[in-house]
Amino acid sequence: MAVAGVAGAFAAGRASADGAAGASSALASSYAFRGEHQAGIVTPAQDRLHFAAFDLTTDDRDDVVALLQDWTEAAERMTRGDGAGEVGPVEGDPLLPPDDTGEAIGLPPARLTITFGFGPTFFDKLGLADRRPAALRRLPHFPADVLDPAISDGDLCIQACADDPQVAVHAVRNLARIAFGRAAVRWSQLGFGRTSSTSTTQDTPRNLFGFKDGTANLKAEQEDLVDTHLWVHPDDDAAAGWLAGGSYLCARRINMTIELWDRQPLADQEGFVGRTKGTGAPLTGTAEFDEPDFDAVTGTSPTIPVDAHVRLVHPSVHGGAQMLRRGYNFVDGSTPLGALDAGLFFIAYVRDPDTHFIPIQNTMAKSDALMEYLKVTGSALFAVPPGIAEGEYVGQALFT
Amino acid sequence: MRKTLIAAGLLLATPALAACTDNSTGDDSSDGGGDRAFTVASTDDACEVSGAEAPSGALKFEVTNTGSQVTEFYLLAEDGLRILGEVENIGPGVSRSLTVKAPAGDYFTACKPGMKGDGIRNAFTVTQSEDGEKELSASDQELVDEALAGYKLYVRDQSAQLLEKTTQFVELYKAGDKDDEARALYPVARTHWERIETVAESFGDLDPKMDLREADVEEGADWTGWHRLEKDLWPADAGKYKALTPAQRATYADDLLANTQELDDQIQGLDYTVDQLANGSRGLLEEVAAGKVTGEEEFWSHTDLYDFQANVDGARVAFEGVEPIVEKNDPDLADELSTQFDALQVLLDAQREGDGFKLYTDLTPEEIKGLSDAVNALSEPLSRLTAAVV
Structure with missing residues (x-):
């Protein structure tokens, strides 16, 4: 196995020329594609996202293996800062279209990671139903879901994250091109700002409600918790030993009704969240990382309201279950009524969606004060295979 | 707007209300x-x-x-x-x-x-x-007392009318051969719900039983209330919809009526605070913006404009109740709100048809955008109402 973990994934050889805008100087400038786990999960969250879901256009297993091999090679090259193809964007035969589309010429790797996943339908289409993990099912309907099937689900997914949006888009664009004839893009989503920290080296960013988001997130440095809550273990599912070292990716396109939110008094906003808007401290504390005190009372009411977000999703009310959130703010222009088509493209990685995502999502959807301002328009679940060693292709364990 | 806290506040409010009515034959020399x-x-x-x-x-x-x-x-x-x-x-x-x-x-x-x-x-x-x-010319406290007393009467009156019309609606719906009449009464009866929607919603246990839209139901949970009946009465858009049996109709209809009765019972004991009144006004416009102007509330019947008007009615009644207080504290805001309420009403009036309104699906995109813009123009100053009355 190749190196693993945040520090180990640092590709020292490329430290010199990079330094992408916006990235903390404490962070690496590029990450190895290979390792015990796929990059782009515990990797310190980059600033930008391009996420794409694909549908297979073939049911031939060999074709799909070939696609995964091609994707692996291209992804490894692009995460190094090289072109998608062997030749390069301007180095090839003038009579041929280039094997890289060129918009990343001269750009640094910008901490690009490319993470692949398999949706529930992937297994049925390829006759692999007996190897489909029991937990990999289409997510149930949650209250306030108004899903658009055109931006939900998918046979495959690619999460491309980078500090430069052009680098992330370049990756998805070239991988989609490589896939033609074998898989076609079903939907894709741009995210312009991270809403979570996945490392203690990062500050907590803000979502479009203006609040710090992901303060209590799982972080790469919490190795025991990461092992318990994030990675699938070899004996978790007898049918899916191939997924050991992998994880599940829960994706939710959460629209915020921004205009309504903006009219809420500050004290109400803070009550909905259970934290102050300025520092992000719980309403019972003074600093962001103070533990919330859910028993505290002000007057006759709980200081942190009974329907506050921080209370309802807290691990203490979900059997200790934690998730690693890796979401992004998005604005896809405006609706026909002039409202921002905006929100949070929520991504969470968990060891088991049946214990670490679905119950928490149901609690939130039924009772959370924030739900008044949220509408979920897209939803998908993918199994993210473990990382790969030299000579392997992504997802290889599933096919062997 | 927070729902559950309002409920808690309502239930805790003390019934110390200065009535502006006089049922007695007492001293009336003044x-x-x-x-x-x-x-x-x-x-x-x-x-x-x-x-x-x-x-x-x-x-x-x-x-x-x-x-x-x-x-x-x-x-x-x-x-x-x-x-x-x-x-x-x-x-x-x-x-x-x-x-x-x-x-x-x-x-x-x-x-x-x-x-x-x-x-x-x-x-x-x-x-x-x-x-x-x-x-x-009254003292501030008198103005507040009058506003609260008036709003209490209004809510009780609307609740009584809701109960009355729901009773009629349920009978028509259960009859099985009076669906046209039931469809005609549906938006009219719901008008009384929508006028006091923020109060009704403050009963966190009743609201989901009575007014949940299908999309808001948790998977596996039973879907009850107005919109369950709505879908059954307007199955045209529902594809392979399986109509409810007479027995199912009776079950869901009786359940709705029982919950309406309980709501009415609970409302009798409610008293309000002035900030609840102002928040209620704001909240009703939020209901418009979130569900009515987008056509999502009446997904099957498309009678959203009835609800729209009713929400605006309720918001305006609450605003006008506290208007004398706003006039004192922030006359510009009072003017602005009156102007915007009027402007929105002009647009709504343009969509009247017979005793009611056009269907949402008959509006042009430009008309919907115009209504939405007017809702925003009103909602923004309305979000400052509470601070102007407390």
Whole structure:
């Protein structure tokens, strides 16, 4: 196995020329594609996202293996800062279209990671139903879901994250091109700002409600918790030993009704969240990382309201279950009524969606004060295979 | 707007309310005499008031029930919704008096023999008068008390009408061969719900049983309430929808009626605070913005504009209740809100058809955008209302 973990994934050889805008100087400038786990999960969250879901256009297993091999090679090259193809964007035969589309010429790797996943339908289409993990099912309907099937689900997914949006888009664009004839893009989503920290080296960013988001997130440095809550273990599912070292990716396109939110008094906003808007401290504390005190009372009411977000999703009310959130703010222009088509493209990685995502999502959807301002328009679940060693292709364990 | 906390606040509120009605025959020497005193004869089919005009000030109505049914008497604002004052439970042969402070404006008097329906209404005009204005100038606390008392009457009245019309609706729906009539009554009955929606929603246990949209139901949970019946009455868009059996119809209909009855019971004991009134006004406009102007509320019947108008009615009644306070504290805001309420109403009136409204699906994108813009133009200043009244 190749190196693993945040520090180990640092590709020292490329430290010199990079330094992408916006990235903390404490962070690496590029990450190895290979390792015990796929990059782009515990990797310190980059600033930008391009996420794409694909549908297979073939049911031939060999074709799909070939696609995964091609994707692996291209992804490894692009995460190094090289072109998608062997030749390069301007180095090839003038009579041929280039094997890289060129918009990343001269750009640094910008901490690009490319993470692949398999949706529930992937297994049925390829006759692999007996190897489909029991937990990999289409997510149930949650209250306030108004899903658009055109931006939900998918046979495959690619999460491309980078500090430069052009680098992330370049990756998805070239991988989609490589896939033609074998898989076609079903939907894709741009995210312009991270809403979570996945490392203690990062500050907590803000979502479009203006609040710090992901303060209590799982972080790469919490190795025991990461092992318990994030990675699938070899004996978790007898049918899916191939997924050991992998994880599940829960994706939710959460629209915020921004205009309504903006009219809420500050004290109400803070009550909905259970934290102050300025520092992000719980309403019972003074600093962001103070533990919330859910028993505290002000007057006759709980200081942190009974329907506050921080209370309802807290691990203490979900059997200790934690998730690693890796979401992004998005604005896809405006609706026909002039409202921002905006929100949070929520991504969470968990060891088991049946214990670490679905119950928490149901609690939130039924009772959370924030739900008044949220509408979920897209939803998908993918199994993210473990990382790969030299000579392997992504997802290889599933096919062997 | 937070729902659950409002409920808690409502339930904890103490019933210390300065009533602006007077059911007794007690001391009324200071009440308006002469041209401010009227007699009302309420019969089973008429409501004869001894005059139709008065100078502003404290008006007194001596109501005598000469009919055979228990009656009520109201002085209603120009919109026919906001209640300036009322006397209830006037038995046959009984007289009661109502004293109410009325500034210059257009009003309705209304008798409600049988205590049902909109009542028998007559126009009533109050003219500006110098001595009357003095009488009307009230302390801040009096203004608040009047606003709260008026809103309480309004909510109880709407709840009573909701119960009455829901009872009729449920009977039509259960009959099985009166679906056209049930469809016609559906948006009319729901109007009374939507006018007091923020109050109804404050009962966190009842609201999801009565008004949940299909998309908001948790997988595996039973879907009940108005919209369950709506889908059954308008199955056209529902694809392979399987109609409810008569037994299922009865189950869901009875459940809705029982919950409506419980809501009405609970509402009787409610008292409000002035910030709840202002927040309720804001909250009703949020309901418009979130569900009605987008056509999501009445997903099957497309009668969203009825709900839209009802939400605006409720918001406006609450605003007008506290308007005298806003006039004192922030006259510019009061003006702005009146202007924007009027502007929105003009757009809504343009979509009236018969006794009701066009279907949402018959509106053009430009008309919907215009309504949405007007809702935003009103909602933004409305979000400052609470701070101006507390």
